[in-house]
Amino acid sequence: MREEQTSKTTIRSQNSRDTHRHEISFPSHNWSLEMLLRKLKAIDARKDDKFASVLGAIGEFGTFQWRLVALTFIPSILSTFFMFSHHFLLTAQRPYCNTSWILEVGPNLTEDEQLNLTLPRASNGSYLTCLMYIPVPWDLDSIIHFGLNYTETCKFGWIYPFARTRSLVNEFDLVCGNEPHKENGQTVFMSGVLTGSLLFGFLSDKVGRYPVILLSLLGFLIFGFGTAFVNSFYQYMFFRFFVAQASVGYAICSVSLVMEWLVGEHRAQAVILQHCFLTVGVIFLTGLAYKVVHWRLLFLLGGMPMFPLICNFWLLRESPRWLIVRGKVEEAKKVLCYAAEVNKKTIPLNLLNELQIPGKKVTKASILDFYTNQHLFKVVLAMGCVWFTVSYISFTLSLKMKDFGLDIYFVQVIPSILAVPARLCCVILLEYLGRKWSLNLTLFLVTFTCLFLLFLPEELKSTVILMLVLAEFSMAGTVSIFFIYTAELLPTVLRSTGLGMVSLAWAAGAISSMAIFKQTKTQLPIFFCCLCCVLALCFSSLVPETGNLPLRDSIEYSSRDSFEHKDRNKDVPTVMIAEESMSDVMADSEVTKNTMFNAMPFKPEADSLLNMTLEVPSREFPVQLPEDQPP
Known part of the structure; x- marks a missing residue:
């Protein structure tokens, strides 16, 4: 009996070596199949989530x-x-000093006559807005004949005739x-x-x-x-x-x-x-x-x-x-x-x-957990940097538009109209690329437009305005993806507090933008936009993908699962296929799908929908033969 069992073990090892000798690794480049695998993993994760x-x-x-x-x-x-x-x-x-005092001596004066008698003029002939002639106790004929010479700041308020x-x-x-x-x-x-x-x-x-x-x-x-x-x-x-x-x-x-x-x-x-x-x-x-x-x-x-x-x-x-x-x-x-x-x-x-x-x-949690918990600290730091970048660039672009003398209604309505299709496009991006790559893509588009603005001469006013609008288009998508991504990264017990903390970065970015733009009229604010985008891209790579995975409720689960998700998305799945079927796989994508699914051993568990294991060339897994089947 012992000799028979030893013989079976030897044959299993030999079959395993022979199998791996004839198998090669072939990475999955089929986009739809990778999407299907990601969805199946999400369904499996949701199966474990009782609340889902x-x-x-x-x-x-x-x-x-x-x-x-x-x-x-x-x-x-x-x-x-x-x-x-x-x-x-x-x-x-355009304000003018209130000089209604002259109406006491000339009640029949028109508005133009009143302004002509009581307001000094600039060199170009227009009325000065913040100065008026000092009132005198004369009659109207004396004022018209001699005129008024001494001025002072507006004493009785202002009027706005236009x-x-x-x-x-x-x-x-x-x-x-x-x-x-x-x-x-x-x-x-x-x-x-x-x-x-x-x-x-x-x-x-x-x-x-x-x-x-x-x-x-x-x-x-x-x-x-x-x-x-x-x-x-x-x-x-x-x-x-x-x-x-x-x-x-x-x-x-x-x-x-x-x-x-x-x-x-x-x-x-x-x-x-x-x-x-x-x-x-x-x-x-x-x-x-x-x-x-x-x-x-x-x-x-x-x-x-x-x-x-x-x-x-x-x-x-x-x-x-x-x-x-x-x-x-x-x-x-x-x-x-x-x-x-x-x-x-x-x-x-x-x-x-x-x-x-x-x-x-x-679950007990406090705001101090954002400092003591490694995962929460990383999430808030990375997302705070992204939110600072979004806020700084949004305010800088808006101030840049106003600096070109554009109408306030144009500055508000045109980017808003373009923001609707930009955000609807995010639905497709999130479906096909996931949260992290969608965020990186929109940030990259913002970086590209800001770099273009940095080297674009301001004499080309129409081109500069067009690039500003395109940057606003990309920013709209970034804002939506950011909110979704951040809320999914944070645990339920501290989700609102975490969103509040990254909102502090939004206010900081807005204040920084207004302060820098006010101090200089050069391209320095746009240069800072490019720099912030690069930093945001670097920081966004620190957090894991969330995809369609269920929300996490406690900080313990978040800290542990973040590394699991990172490892899960770290490598592209590779499937072992036979060398002799290589040409068929390359010829027909449908055969590729079938071969890949046949190579996936399923290992059902009690509380899991399915557990798909893809064979990796760097590891050897023994082939398990049934005990009642001869080798």
Whole structure:
């Protein structure tokens, strides 16, 4: 018996050596097959994810999910009225000193006669905007005969005879030395983004996504709608500070809620849809700002629809992933059952009972984990660098357009129109290339356009503007891919906090762009754009691909799985095929597919859909023969 077993072992080893002697490695260059393999791996990973199985039973994109997307993304259109209306409210106005004092002695004077008698003229014959003649107690005939000679700064305010609309400039007299208040408004907004990123991100991970979204909508309603009733520019900046907090808080929490309710490519499609809604909101705002004659009306139009939205927000539910992570399993089951009822589906009882707290205990996490956890530190560092680059380049390109004297409406609406197809193209890129390569591709396109701008003479104004628009086109896709990629890299327990931390980099990039562009009129800001793009490409290579893999819930899983994903995508799969079939494989791609699948040994397990093992030439695996079959 022992001799027979020894003989079988010897024959197995010999057969194995003979097999490897006649087999060669052949890398898979068939793109569709590699996509299929990646999808199968994603399906296998989702099979292990009990929560994804429950969502599959509910319906991956049913009525409940459509309602979720609509109710969370429609406010994105309205948020543009509070986030971007500031650009249309500071349009340049030509002011003149208020010299209505002369009407007391000449009440029948026309406006032109009044300006001619009371305002000094420049060398080109135009009226000076910030000087007036000192009032004198003379009669009108004396003033006309002798004229006025001594000037002073505007003492009684300003008038705007050629203003077409009522803006912040002529409402609060942001002229003749008061221009720095315009920059103060932008600084206050950035301060609100900085504080809101950390505050709302922290609150979202502590108290839940749903209540923080309601808090953000309430902030839009109070401080956005309330901006229409301010009485001074300082009150306007106060309200704008809280509007900025509500804006960044809503962006973070809405993305987190939707990403945690959806699975697979539905996550990416939903976030891209949100950004398209945001772009449509900018286009809609631009059209209204051009037609509306009073700035207060813009805030009224943006704030009034918030009332019905808040009233209907009870239709949404908290993220079940967040509930499970926080130990509220029973509440999570109730929420999932409600979603199944809306979708007219039934969740199998065995699937529902499999839901449990990760690690059988409530996950504890804090903001310090971004420093102590290697994976989280790497993710925040890499994505923060990318977000800084995106923000810096976006603001620099916008300032460059304004520097060419382009109309503010053109600067806002043309890039917004192009952003919609750019973001829709990201759906295809994410499907075929994955998250990492899609992000790298869009960053490379931005780098190419910035390099072209760096060496392009400014005399070719039309060409420079065209390249600026193309750069904005690439930036739109980068923003959408960034949000999706970052949210999938972060664990549920710290997802909103992590998004808030990388949003700090966005504010830093915007502030840096405005400071550098203000100090110099050379090509230095564009050079920094190229440098930032190269750094962002380097940092983005540090994080793993997420693809259609399930979201991670705890920091322990994230740290471990990141290296597994990295190793999984490190090498291109190679398949062992027989030497004599090489010519047939090269001749027919369909035969290649069949040969590759036949070479894949399947090893089913209890909690795995399938486990595909591809033979690698550097390793030798013994061929297992059945015990009852003779060699």
